[in-house]
Amino acid sequence: MIVKAVRAVLLALVALFFLFPIFWVLLMSVMTNQDILRSPPSLIFEPTLENYVALISGQLDTSVGTLEVAYMRNLMNSLILGVGSVLLSLLLGVPAAYAFARFRFRLGENIAFTLLSFRFAPPLLVLLPLLFYFQQLGLYDTYFGLIWVYQLITLPLILWIVRGYFEDISEDIEHAYRLDGHSWLATFLRIAIPLARPGIAAAALLAFIFAWNNFIFALILGSSDVQPVTVGALAFITASGINYGQIAAALVLSVVPTLILALFAQRYLVEGLSLGAVKG
């Protein structure tokens, strides 16, 4: 009985610690600045959507007049960068994952490890020279350049998770299909990929979230035109000054997409995270 009570109390504390910040920022985002600054803080207030309206319309009323912000542009950039990087990684990574899973070829493991080790190098080490190269090549501040660099995050993730999935699928069905006279490509597209679909979905989802949450790549390789919400939110805080309700609303808008994805696809996600880290 006592054990049960202690367990319940501990779990309540855990839930409080991990969920309270999200709850509180959500609450702040529907408060006016007066309500936020009220002391002592009160849970009784008139909820308002004006912070969101201001962000979405891009017109912020401040003490010094109306300020134009492009926070929606930042959200759009995050979406473009995330979707673009994941699609490119799938296109490149799924065939490679299949090759590593099905063929024991010379250099294969070496190539696979080279790709994996990119996940662990300090990002700035590569970003610093890349900034100069990108400026020369005209890739600085472009979606294309950033999507290319984002491959450092999304490609290894997709490669290794999908490889693990292919390895778990028996080769027998593919062999049977090929003996029926179908080409290698048809086997890959019609048998292997559909069977590995849960793994591919898990990997793509996780890769999207990692890309969405990235901060340092765009901080260095992009200006405000292509910058995602992670960088945009920091700039927004500097610009909007003391309008805390709007800051909270901006933060909420930046996390809502990944939180919703996580809730809808949590089974895939847990699988992806543990596959990527422990199982392989």
Next chain:
Amino acid sequence: MVELAQDRALPRARSSARDWLLPYLLSLPSLLVTIGILIPFGTAVYYSMERYNLAFPAGRQFIWFGNYISLFGDPGFWNTLQVSLLYTLLCVGIQLLLGLGIALLLVRRTWFNDVMSVLLILPLMVAPAIASLMWKLMTNPSFGILSYLLTLVGVERFPWASSPDTALFTVVLVDTWVYTPFITILLLAGLRALPKQPFEAAELDGVPQSFVFFRITLPMLMPYILTAGLFRMLEAIQQFDIIYAMTQGGPGDTLMVFQIQAYLSAFTYTNIGRSAAVLMVLWAITFLLSNLVIKRWLKLRERRHGNA
């Protein structure tokens, strides 16, 4: 099924030069895309051996290990090393303990525990930079809810990230909020994958719970704990987002970890050579750590595929 099993015994159908090339063709595009990233790595190594300051382009010169030698004589660098290691040890230690504790609380599969483990993933889905900004709102001295709650228990004006005494605590707190769920997820998967027999036998023999935990659960869970810990260590020593969004390394040089130090060297002081040298030192550390990670991880992979 019998037919399928026989098919496997057949030699590969139509083995030709094209089939032999196939795996290379399939993996080549991935490699090419990432090799474009390898070139800058080489450039960075070169930068680290140059006197290279954007403010004095005429002084650019190859100086071998000059940057490294001046780093080792620079108290700022030793401060960076110290802060980074302290940050890493605190984060990994606290998160392993907390993560393990939570995993143990959630290991039984009840609907409540399942809901909890889903909700617990949420902080992990928040971008670290954004998480930092969320905590900044909550610790704001004039309206932050945490500052207010502390005054209720008699702590007035807790300075959070604005004082050198509490800044490290504050960013470790944010890091713990974001990443503990990662450890919990891994250890929960590990705990649920443990074989049942030793626990049943221990229960039959009436072995005390603490003995079961330290002699059975913990040793069997160790590979998972080590993997999770190494992974976190690798990320924590490279932490940038949380600290940059919170204080940009300040106050003073309290939170000047490797990547912040390198960022400021390059973008505030335009000293590219020094920045690259700092990053190379960090790279050497992460290279050692990542080799350990990959080795352990391969072992786990092998074990799993061996069993399958």
